[in-house]
Amino acid sequence: MFGVQERIDVPTRPVVVIRDAPGNRRDQSSLAVQKICTSGGYDTAAMTELLVAVAEQKDKAAFSQLFAHYAPRIKSYLMRQGANQALAEELSQEAMLTVWRKADRFDRSKAAAGTWIFAVARNLRIDALRKENRPNFDPNDPAFVPEPETAPDAAVSIGETQSRIRNVIATLPIEQVEVVRLFFYEDKPHGEAAQELGLPLGTVKS
Amino acid sequence: MTAHHHPSDDILLSYAAGSLDEPTSILIATHLALCPACREQVSKAESVGGELLNDVKPVAIQDGALDVVLARLDEGERGQINVPAPAAVPHDNDLNLPRPLTDYIDGSTKSLPWRWLGPSVHYAPIASHTKGPKVGLLRIAPGTRVPMHGHSGNELTMVLAGGYTDGTGNYTRGDVEAADDGLVHQPIADAGEECVCLVVTEGVLQPTGLIARLVQPFLRI
Structure with missing residues (x-):
């Protein structure tokens, strides 16, 4: 359904543009990722439609597509966080079950599907x-x-936010994006990731 | 009324990434309950995490795993009892403390094991089962001049009721002050109402500002 070529253009939806120059290492790795991933690209809006279909219609075909895209990434995330292969497998299935069971709590006006699924994982x-527990605030608390x-015109849509994030990812130096990725996905505390990559602070674009 | 003094972006980002310890997370999440601006920062950071999840190199899932999970979807629905999310434990919540802090206090703050720390200053530990930094509540009588003191490590303080003033500013409900070895101050509790603060001490992470600097382009979007 989501062919490699289709990830860019969804009419009437925010356009997700990947502005990497040819030959950029990150671009090549994304292509590799797409070859492995059976569901193809990662159209933010399409993923959100799938999650809404799960929430509203208990749509198993939509769930299967989310599973194909996210389960292998969640497994990878958990292994980077120290889980062994078997535990990561079990927990990534558990995470997707949680996605199914709690999908009705997903609010598309507040987050993209990927953001919500990241939070579940x-x-x-x-x-x-x-x-440990993860203390969180409760919007229903008095x-x-x-x-x-x-003002309605000042509000930025979630689709717009995600596409701006994509643009920042595409324009920042690749090392800087890598450190941010390590920060989220390998539990590297402050600075360690940067030191590991030998990233001189002067090259940080802020 | 919203907070004027916020936790560092480093700490907010660590909370969003899920790498912040539980005691510090209690303080941060309690601040988030009171601070829409910091919730916005955390939400942006989570969006970055969600977007980068797409770029994580996938690890193949076992053959047949999808079928196993699909079979469990129905199982779950049949077996699932519709339990509503647990409500906050009933409190004598005279301080209007927000969740999640109230989840860590059994009953009223009055029944906590308060210890005398000095004239008109009391401290009670909470969440003592958690790993990592120590967390507790501090009560300072109105108008109290806390003796001038330095800090032997990093410390985070958040005001829950009343307020205090030190050389760096005035702190009221929701405000967070980060102290490190370098801060020597003499807080003076505001007149009128008892000042109650949530404090996280010993082992509080030292924000270097580096990760915030790296993530800054995303937070500006």
Whole structure:
């Protein structure tokens, strides 16, 4: 359904543009990733449609597509966080079951599907690998301070946010993106990842 | 009313990435309950995490795993009892403390094991089962001048009720102050109301600002 070529253009949806120059190492690795991944590209809007179909219609075909894309990545994430192959396999299946069961809590106006699924996997890892709780705020708590009203034209849509993030990823130096990736996916505390890669601070684009 | 003094981006980012220890996360999540601006930062950071998940090199899932999971979907539905999310433990919540902090306090703050720390200053540990830094509540009587003191390590303080003023500013509900070895201060509790703070001490992570600097282009979007 999502061919490699189709990831770019979805009419009426924010266009996800990957602006890597040819020959860029990151571009090559994305291509490799796409060859492995049976569901092809990673169209943010399409993934969100799939998750909404799971939430609203209990759509198993949509779930299967989310599984094909996210389960191998969640497994990879958990292995990078110290889980062995068997545990990572078990927990990535568990994470996808959680996606199915809690899909009704997904709010497309607040997050993209990938963001929400990342949060599910992250919380599962804290629970299962670190044996800790993850304290979180509760929007229904009487003490909770809600967002101030934003003018409708000032609000940035989730699709727009994700496409801006893609653009930042595409324009930053590859080493800098790599450090950010390590920070999220390999639990490297501050600076360690940068030191590991020998990233001189002067090259950091901010 | 929202907070004016916020935790560093480094700490917010670590919370978003899931690498922050539980005690510090209690303080951060409690601040987030009171601070829409920091929730926005965390939400952006999570969006970066979600986007980068697409670029994580996949590891093949076992053959047949999808079928196993698909079979369990129905199982789950049949076997699942619809349990509502647990409500907050009933509290004598006279301080209007937000969750998740209340989840770590059994009953009222009045029933905590308060210890005398000095004239008009009391401290009670909470969440003592957690690994990592120590976390507790500090009560300072209105108008109290806390003796001038330095810090032997990093410390995070967040005001829950009342307020205090030191050389760096005035702190009221929701405000967070980070102290390190270099900070020597003399907080003075604001007049009127007792000042109650959540404090995280010993082993608090030292924000280097590096990761925040690296992630800054994403936070500006």
